[in-house]
Amino acid sequence: MAPIDRCLASVARLTLSQQSIRPAVPLIPRFLAPALVQSRQASVVRTKKTTKKKAVPKDFKRHNLEKREFPQYTLCDAMRVLRAVEVGQPPATIKYEIHINLKTARNGPVIKNSIRLPNPVQSDWQIAVICPEGSDIATAATAAGAVAVGEETLFEAIRQEKIDFDRLICHENSEKALNKAGLGKILGPKGLMPSKRMKTIVNDVVKSIRDSAGAADYRERQGVIRMAIGQLGHTPDQLKANIQALLKKVKSECAEISEEVSKEVHEVILSTTNGPALSLNAKLNDPESGITVESLSGVM
């Protein structure tokens, strides 16, 4: 008796062969047999969307504040509101923030720089220096207040994401080593990657440390520059000095950068960590408002 599977196989072959000899249906062109064509339902018909997407305008939208009568405040009025909102908060942790709306194109060069404010917001920066290990530069940098110094040891620490500094300066002699290490992937998103353009690859490390100790970075994102401009404990005059210094620098940069594109300051907005945002009108105090600079200078 033959094994069962062989029997099954023959049966299967039989069925297969039967299928293959099934008479083929003669192909009739569709247009000759309209009855066979299924009529399509209205719901299935897909209409192609003809509406084109609106082109994104070249410039960021900036409203005309005067025309819309948007309220703008003197610095003292704004500080009065913000100090009231932030009452009872520890003044060192709460910061005044500034937002500078620029009238600018969506593409093109952006403003990016650092500034040394007359009254620093944060003074204790943690700075790391990349320089040949054990050299004079390394000892000088440590003396100037760097928290981490070195080449390969520092790279290794960065690769393990052990970043306990918020500034990274590179000496010119170590530039090659830095490029070889390929840390752009880690440092780039944090904005720590040293570069010539950012003036963080330098010859005189000590001077750079001293310069950047009280400096704060700012950059234009989506047509707006945002940065911390002062501590809550600052007086109106201190804050005014900071804002003026920043605006002067931004304006000069706007003038420098615009060869083809125009860039100018549109609006300056002041807010705090938890407070509302108030548009400033470039005046320190309005005598009619009945508040004095002194009343805003004291302890909160």
Next chain:
Amino acid sequence: MRSLGERLNLLRKKLINIRCGPGAAILPAEVTRIHMDFALRLKGGHMGARKFWREYLPRLKYHNPSIPMIVNRHDQNQLPPTMTIYLRKAEAAPASSSSSSEPIAQPSSSRTNLSKAQPPTADERVVHIDMANKHSSHILEFFMAETRAVPLQPTNEEIAEMQALETLRKNAEVDRERVRLLRLEKKKEEDMLKRARAAGGMAEQEEV
């Protein structure tokens, strides 16, 4: 970026909230400073104190920008939450005009128990309010009675502003509901189309 109108309405709401309402009062000149002392956590009846700070102190500060209002928070819940009001002594009033110009040695607010209530200076007297297990509005009543502060009534413009914001809020609610229904309808239709398309697609495949 927020549109200008949206920004304006949000700002209007915040400003009117800080300008009017309970706690909007002008303190008499004899109040030199206010100190609040309570814990970070609520256990032990510290809630009223925190609510007072959160709800009424900004309004008081807005209308009296030159008076220091210090909040000292700590993690010692067993201590009763207290408010200390420093008042200038009546007989020292003429002398105080010269002394008030000098800055008072007062540490600023802290959440780590670093600015405890200072002892009063020579021409100051203090009033303590025990805030334990009291509602914030209750504390405000005590505070107003002790300081004899003058509550500010909202002006006609402010009342108009409040009413405008209220109608805005009501209209927004109606509009939100209307848009919700519209979106729901749209989504329903889209879902139906999707289902029909899925069924139709299968039929087409069979045909091929």
